[in-house]
Amino acid sequence: MSWNAINWYGQRITGAALVLLLIAHFWVEHFASDQLLRGELTYEAIRARIASPLWQGIDIAFLIVALYHGLGGLRNIVIDHGRIGPGAARVVTALLIAAGALWAWWGIEAFQNLR
Amino acid sequence: MSSYGVRVARNQGGIGRGYQTFSVELEDRMTVLDALFAVQRDHDPSFTFRCACRVGMCGTCAVSINGIPRLACRTRASSLGAPEIVVAPLPNLPVLKDVAVSMEPFFEQWKRVTPGFRPKHPESKELAIVPASSQYMRMTGGKRDCITCGACFGACGVKATSGEYLGPAAINRALLRLADPRDEAVAPRMKALDSERAGVWRCHTQFNCTAVCPKGISLTDSIVWLKRAMLRRAPFEKLP
Numbered sequence: 001m002s003w004n005a006i007n008w009y010g011q012r013i014t015g016a017a018l019v020l021l022l023i024a025h026f027w028v029e030h031f032a033s034d035q036l037l038r039g040e041l042t043y044e045a046i047r048a049r050i051a052s053p054l055w056q057g058i059d060i061a062f063l064i065v066a067l068y069h070g071l072g073g074l075r076n077i078v079i080d081h082g083r084i085g086p087g088a089a090r091v092v093t094a095l096l097i098a099a100g101a102l103w104a105w106w107g108i109e110a111f112q113n114l115r
Numbered sequence: 116m117s118s119y120g121v122r123v124a125r126n127q128g129g130i131g132r133g134y135q136t137f138s139v140e141l142e143d144r145m146t147v148l149d150a151l152f153a154v155q156r157d158h159d160p161s162f163t164f165r166c167a168c169r170v171g172m173c174g175t176c177a178v179s180i181n182g183i184p185r186l187a188c189r190t191r192a193s194s195l196g197a198p199e200i201v202v203a204p205l206p207n208l209p210v211l212k213d214v215a216v217s218m219e220p221f222f223e224q225w226k227r228v229t230p231g232f233r234p235k236h237p238e239s240k241e242l243a244i245v246p247a248s249s250q251y252m253r254m255t256g257g258k259r260d261c262i263t264c265g266a267c268f269g270a271c272g273v274k275a276t277s278g279e280y281l282g283p284a285a286i287n288r289a290l291l292r293l294a295d296p297r298d299e300a301v302a303p304r305m306k307a308l309d310s311e312r313a314g315v316w317r318c319h320t321q322f323n324c325t326a327v328c329p330k331g332i333s334l335t336d337s338i339v340w341l342k343r344a345m346l347r348r349a350p351f352e353k354l355p
Contacts, residue, residue, distance in 0.1 A: 001345070001346060001347070002309050002345065004309055004310075004311045004314070004316050005309070005316070005342075005345045005346050007311075007316075008316045008342065009346055079277075079311075079312065079317075080273065080276050080277065080317070080319075081276050083276070086312070089312070
């Protein structure tokens with residue numbers, strides 16, 4: 001399978017994963033507990049949840065999947081509409097990978113700083 | 116007889132000169148091609164369009180009619196349901212004059228997929244028979260009628276932004292040759308089709324090509340078929 005095929009398939013897989021993760025995200029963030037429904041959400045409650053390795057795993061997976069899908073989609077738009085040559089497209093790809101890696105590191109790093 | 120306003124694009128030497136409207140009388144069963152002939156015969160002999168067979172076999176008269184690429188000879192004026200018929204050149208192709216376009220970019224992409232038959236055994240004197248009951252004939256039956264009219268090329272949203280994209284007709288042609296059990300040129304076609312900027316991966320499954328194909332070919336299905344084949348590790352599987 002070529003890289004182009006893997007990349008195309010990756011967009012579909014992450015797109016499907018995002019549907020499930022987004023539904024779960026909205027449910028957990030807005031409806032999952034009485035505390036939330038009463039409007040008494042506190043920092044401590046959120047910290048307690050995301051201190052769990054399971055939730056950290058889900059949130060980091062969400063972050064990586066969203067970054068892959070979003071930045072991959074942005075790259076597609078640039079290639080489709082940018083009327084740029086192959087050299088410029090490679091620069092765009094490199095910049096987006098760098099931005100994605102930085103963004104992912106920033107998000108993952110946040111879990112280390114829970115107080 | 117019904118009266119129609121035929122609004123045609125005028126273009127000279129690659130420079131658009133807007134639209135001009137002519138009043139034309141048409142019988143109920145008359146086509147947009149008849150309307151174009153009426154404009155040329157009764158109003159302006161310099162008005163330029165292309166046609167050849169007049170029966171939907173050659174694909175020469177493809178133009179944009181009321182915003183949709185179609186064959187002028189297969190589009191009845193009464194079927195449009197409008198008193199005005201707007202005729203413009205096919206999008207995504209350079210205009211030669213008025214509504215006549217150059218098909219050169221279309222056939223440049225066509226050539227890139229090695230469209231001709233490349234036999235596995237060119238020296239063989241045996242007839243390479245593909246029975247009508249074979250899987251190849253059954254699965255490609257609806258895909259072999261392309262008349263290279265360029266309607267799909269003109270309707271394709273991806274083609275509108277990418278000069279490099281092969282376009283639906285060329286990809287469909289490649290699929291037919293790839294699936295053909297008698298043909299051997301797999302590698303050069305797969306290389307062209309796997310290109311990120313020109314190949315099947317650029318298609319966004321908009322179905323515009325399928326919607327406008329005058330032969331009813333499901334071109335989007337052909338593209339998706341190739342994408343599925345390329346996701347497998349094995350080389351392209353010939354149909355028996």
